[in-house]
Amino acid sequence: MDDLIISTVSQGLLWSIMAMGVFLTFRILNIADLSVEGSFPLGGAVAAVLLAGDHNPVVAILAAGIAGMLAGAVTGLLHTKLKIPALMAGILTMIALYSVNLRIMGKANLSLLNIDTVYTGLAFLHLSSNLTTFLVGLIIALFIPLLLYWFFGTEIGMALRATGNNLQMIRALGVNTDHMLLLGLMISNGLVAAAGAFIAQDNGFADVGMGVGTIVIGLASVIIGEVLFGAKDFKNSLISVVLGSVAYRIVIATVLYLGMPPNDLKLFTAVLVGMALSLPLFKAKWDSRKAGAKCCESTASAKHSSPAL
Template sequence: MVTALEVGLLYAIMALGVYLTYRVLDFPDLTVDGSFTMGAATAAVLIVGGVPPVLGMLAGTGAGVVAGFITGALHAWGGINPLLAGILTQIGLWSINLRIMGRANLSLLRERTVFTPLREAGLMGSWWSVLLLAAVSSVAVLVLFWFLRTAYGVAIRATGDNQEMASSQGVNTAWTKITGLALSNGLVAFCGTMVTQYQGYADISMGVGLVVAGLASVILGQAIFGMSKLWQAIAAAALGSVLYRLAIQIALDNGLDPNDMKLVSALLVVAALLIPKWAPLRRFRMKRRHGAPPEPVSEVPA
């Protein structure tokens, strides 16, 4: 249970990146699979080379920002379909990540990472490490909430809500898309730098299918905790990551074959997509039962 919480809190930062593109920009970005590995690979290579872990994490995050920038530029300036732009960048990053690591797998077991002090103190796998990771995820939630409430953050949100309206108000929608994608993949890459140090290795396939896990986290969390307010939608995405990892852990503990995890992820996404569709119907019946007219349901974060 504690391990599942640790992993869920680690991946919560990735879920925030997916939320930024999927919910805020309404952009189906598949770059996530490649930028996550790119952040992990960059940090791992630098740490093995003797660079302090924090600097390695900054470099990995920057690499993710560049990956998101490329996807945004392909779409905004090249006129390429959003889905295809993400696929093209993701495919290219596979080869780039192999070049960065020089091999398919890179071990960090003998290297000093940001988690080394916790392991030496015997705190990993305890509630203390859970609290620490919860604090890191909470900071990420607060920073994203603050940014999306700034003038530029509002412009990014407006671009996702109605690009034509935002453009008519003088917003450079090409740059807001590029910026949003760069920030999103920066968050995803930062998560990759944390995960590779947590598990002790970087692998070329560690990001495969990650976008499905991110979508599952965002949709599941917002279906359960709601998304009527901006802070609520952001926090729900992070909490959804924890719920998703707990659900996976429970399934594994009850005899699930690890090879079926992708299927479970897909089923969780389907379930999370169906929950909101049934919720308005339940509220409608409850209102009718009590003789009051139903209230309109808004799914757009304030």
């Protein structure tokens, strides 16, 4: 049971990198970027090919991140220069990346068994495989949010956040919003591709179809994190994304442990995300009812306390 808990939390920490990439486009830029479903396996494919060629695992992860940034740049250029809607631009990039990933790997699946990865590089610590994955996940789940928090505190980062908040206002202040959108999509897809590299090394293979449902998993992590842990400010939002990713993995592991057929997992995830997205509406209705009830109580008490004429 302890191994299951450690493995579940480790997976949540690793997938939190991808969730942060989805968070940047979904919450910061207000864009539903479907290209992440192509950039995630792209990162895994690039990392797997480099690792199979005896390259350093860290170099493979950095190369995967750069490849993801190039994929995000394609989506950004389609959206900003060719004026294709962001949703459609992401779909076009996602479809194109399927063929690109096949070209990179040369086949649909590339095994990483008996190949040195970022996890085997920590063998000198003499930890179990689950604890090694947990340690790597914990390090990157601390480092990436700190890096993002620092970046979005810079002038460029604040301009990027303002672009998502009010496009017309930041454009009136002289900021090139096309450049900001392009930069945001590049950072987002770079993080998603890096997550794909980490996940592929943890799974022991890279597969061309490993990105299916990535956007839903990312949205689930973001929404669950916001509902459970709040999003008062940017720092709290980043923490909520990480914790939301872990919480999502715990929920999935729990329902599988209780006997849910794995074939129903995608359906359960879709229902879970739909419920999480609708929670703010139900919360607002509940708050309005409580406010109305308090108003009626105060009115009634005022009538009873007022002197008769």
